[in-house]
Amino acid sequence: MLNRIIAIDCSPPVINVLNDFLGDTITLESLSFKNIRELKDCRMIILQEGDEKPDLLKQIRKLRYACHFRNIPIIVFRTMENKGSMEPFITAGATEVISLQDPPAAIRQILSGHLIPNRQPLKEETEYIDSFVKNTCAVLKTVASLDVSFEEVYFDNDFKIFGDVSGLIALTGGAEGILGITFYWPLAQTIIARMMGTDEDKINAELIHDGVAEIVNMIGGTTKKDFVGQPYHFEISLPSVIVGSGHQLGHSDKMPIAVLVFRADSQYFAVQICLKPDPNGKTNGK
Amino acid sequence: MKVIIADDSKVMRNIIQNAMRPMGTEIIQAGSGQEVFEQLEIHGGKVGAIFMDWNMPGMTGLECLKLLKKNEKYKDIPVLMISTESEDDKVSIAREAGAKGYLTKPFTNEELIKFINSSI
Numbered sequence: 001m002l003n004r005i006i007a008i009d010c011s012p013p014v015i016n017v018l019n020d021f022l023g024d025t026i027t028l029e030s031l032s033f034k035n036i037r038e039l040k041d042c043r044m045i046i047l048q049e050g051d052e053k054p055d056l057l058k059q060i061r062k063l064r065y066a067c068h069f070r071n072i073p074i075i076v077f078r079t080m081e082n083k084g085s086m087e088p089f090i091t092a093g094a095t096e097v098i099s100l101q102d103p104p105a106a107i108r109q110i111l112s113g114h115l116i117p118n119r120q121p122l123k124e125e126t127e128y129i130d131s132f133v134k135n136t137c138a139v140l141k142t143v144a145s146l147d148v149s150f151e152e153v154y155f156d157n158d159f160k161i162f163g164d165v166s167g168l169i170a171l172t173g174g175a176e177g178i179l180g181i182t183f184y185w186p187l188a189q190t191i192i193a194r195m196m197g198t199d200e201d202k203i204n205a206e207l208i209h210d211g212v213a214e215i216v217n218m219i220g221g222t223t224k225k226d227f228v229g230q231p232y233h234f235e236i237s238l239p240s241v242i243v244g245s246g247h248q249l250g251h252s253d254k255m256p257i258a259v260l261v262f263r264a265d266s267q268y269f270a271v272q273i274c275l276k277p278d279p280n281g282k283t284n285g286k
Numbered sequence: 287m288k289v290i291i292a293d294d295s296k297v298m299r300n301i302i303q304n305a306m307r308p309m310g311t312e313i314i315q316a317g318s319g320q321e322v323f324e325q326l327e328i329h330g331g332k333v334g335a336i337f338m339d340w341n342m343p344g345m346t347g348l349e350c351l352k353l354l355k356k357n358e359k360y361k362d363i364p365v366l367m368i369s370t371e372s373e374d375d376k377v378s379i380a381r382e383a384g385a386k387g388y389l390t391k392p393f394t395n396e397e398l399i400k401f402i403n404s405s406i
Contacts, residue, residue, distance in 0.1 A: 142392040196300055197395070211297040217341070218392045221370025228373050236370070238294075238343055 007046040008033050008059070013100060014048050014077045021108045026115075033059055039066055044114060047094075048077045057092045061246060064093025064162050065184065069261045069270035070152075071159040073114040093162050093246065118156045124277050125258050128232045129153060132179070132273055133260060135222040139215065140264070144194035151261045151268070160248040161259065161270055164188065165208055165241065167216035168249075173235035174278035175227070180271065181216045182249060187267040188212055205243060213239040219271070231277035287334035289406065290325055292316040292350070293368070294342040298391075302337055302368070305398045311406075319345025322354075331359050335406045340369035340380070348383060355384040366405045368393075 007018060007030045018028055026043065039045070045063055049056060056076075063074055073095040076086075086097035098110055121129075133150045140146045163182035171177040183191070185208075192211035193200040203211075220236040227233040242249065251257045251274065260271040289311050291299045296317075303313045314329065316322045319342060326333060336354070338347040345353075347367060354360045364386040369376075372390040380388055389401040 139392045142394055192297060196297060197304060207297055210295050214295045214297055214391075217295075217370050221372055221391060225372045236341070238341060 003027055004029055004042050005044045005046065006031055006036065006039070006042050008036065008048075008063075009053070010046055010048045010077065011050075011079070013079070014046065017077075017100065017104065017107060018046060018111075020104065021111055036063075036066075039063070039068075039070075039072060042072055044111070045072060045074045046077065047074065048079065049089075050079065057088055060089060060092040060094050064246070067162075068268040069161065069163070069182070069259065071118070071154055071156045071259070075111070075114065091246070091248075093248075118154045119256075121153075121155050121258065122256055124232070124275070125155065125256065128227070128275055129258055129260070129273065131223050131226040132219065132271060135226070136181075136219050136260070136262060136271055139218045139222060140191065143215075143218070144191045146191060146194060146264050148262050148264045151263050153258055153260045155256065155258050157251065157253045157255065157257050159259065160250040161272060162246060162248050163270070164245050164247070165212050165243050166247065166249050167212040167239050167241050169216050169220050169239040170237040171220065171224075171234040171275060172237055173233070174280070175232045175234040175275050177234070177273065177275035178251070178255070179216060179220050179223075179236075179273055179275075180249065181212065181219065181269065182272070183212065183269045184267065185245070187264060187269055190267075191215070191264075209241045209243055213241050231280075232275060233278070234275065287406070288312045288314055288329060288332060290314045290316055290322055290333055290336045292319070292322045292336060292342070292347065293339035294318060295339070298339065298368075301395075302398065302402075305395060306402060309402070318342045319347060319350030319353075322350050326360055326363075331363070333363055335364045335366060337366050337368055338385075340367060340371045340376070348380060351380065351383050351385060364405065366401070368401075 004027050076089045076094045076097045078099045137148045140148045161182045164185040165188045166182040168180045188208050189200050189203050193203045216239050255274040258273050291302045293299045299315045314325050340347040366387040367380045367385045368389045370391045377388050387405045
C-alpha cells in the first residue's frame with residue numbers, strides 16, 4: 001500500500017501545512033536528502049525551495065530518476081512569491097510548484113489532486129497489454145540476450161515519462177494508437193552494445209538513436225502478429241526517436257495511456273501504449 | 287561476392303554485416319530502396335544478393351523488390367527480406383513479389399547466420 005509521503009529538508013511551516021492536510025491513513029516522513037533510501041512505496045515527494053539549497057534542481061532530477069518511471073508526484077514548495085520562474089523545477093522533473101503563501105484550501109486541493117488513484121484499466125487494455133509485455137521481454141532476450149522482468153503497469157494519462165532516450169512508433173491501420181519505449185542512457189547503451197556484440201564504449205549517440213528505433217519497431221512488429229484477425233491488429237509506421245537527458249514525454253489527455261515498467265538487472269525502462277481498437281472489429285486487410 | 291544490405295537502421299546493417307564477415311563477402315550498405323539502385327549502378331549490377339528490410343523511408347523494401355524484379359538488369363539478383371513484418375500474409379506478399387527468402391526480426395545471431403548460409 002502506498003501510504004507514505006516523504007518531505008525532504010522541509011522547514012516547520014511546510015511540515016505544518018502537510019500535517020494539516022494529511023489524514024490518518026497517510027504517513028508523513030521528514031527526511032534529509034542524504035538519508036533517502038527507498039522510494040518504492042512512496043506516494044508523493046515534497047521538497048522546499050530556499051536560498052540555502054543551491055542543489056535543489058539536481059536533487060529533483062536525482063529523485064525523478066530514482067522513481068524508476070513510477071508516477072510519483074514531486075512537489076516543490078516555494079516560501080516566497082514571484083521569486084522566479086517555476087520552469088527550471090518542472091524541467092528538472094518536478095510535477096508541481098506550490099507557493100506557501102497560497103490559501104491553505106488551494107494547497108490542499110492541489111495536493112489532493114496528486115493523490116487521486118490512477119484510473120482503472122479499460123476493458124481493451126486488459127486484453128492487449130499482455131501481448132506487449134510478452135513481446136517486450138522476448139525482443140530484448142532475443143536481440144540482446146537480456147533477461148527482462150515486468151514490474152508493474154499503471155494507467156495515468158497525465159503523467160509525463162522522464163527519460164534520456166525514447167523511441168515512438170505510430171500504430172495505424174485497423175487499430176490505431178502509439179507505442180513508446182523510454183530508457184535511461186546507461187541501459188540503452190548496454191542493450192545496443194549487446195545487440196551489436198561490441199563494447200559499450202563503442203556505442204555512440206547515433207547508434208543508440210538508431211538501435212532504440214529498431215527495438216520499438218521490433219516490439220511493434222512482433223505484437224501486431226499476435227493480433228491478426230482481432231480488432232487490435234495494427235500496422236506500424238517508421239519510428240521516431242527523442243534523445244535528451246531528462247526529456248519528458250507526455251501524451252494527449254484524451255489518449256488512454258498504459259505505462260509498463262520493466263526491469264533489467266538493476267535498471268528500469270518504460271513502455272507506453274495506447275491502442276484504440278478497430279471500430280469495425282476487423283483487420284484492415286492490408 | 288558482393289552483397290547489398292538495405293536497412294534504414296545502421297545498427298541492423300552492422301549486425302548483418304558482422305554476421306557475414308567470416309564469409310569474406312564484400313558488403314555494400316544501403317539505407318533505402320533508392321540507395322539500392324544507386325549502389326547497383328555504381329557496382330554495375332554485379333551483386334550476389336540483396337538483404338532487404340521492408341519498412342524504410344522513401345522507397346520501401348517491397349517497392350524496391352518489385353522494381354528489381356521488373357528490371358532486366360537486376361531481376362536475377364536474389365533478394366532476401368529481413369523484416370519486422372511477420373504476419374503470414376506479409377511473407378506471402380514478399381514471396382509472390384519475388385523474394386527468395388524471408389527472415390523476421392527479431393532474430394538471434396545463430397538464426398541470422400543460418401539464414402545467410404541457406405540463402406547465398
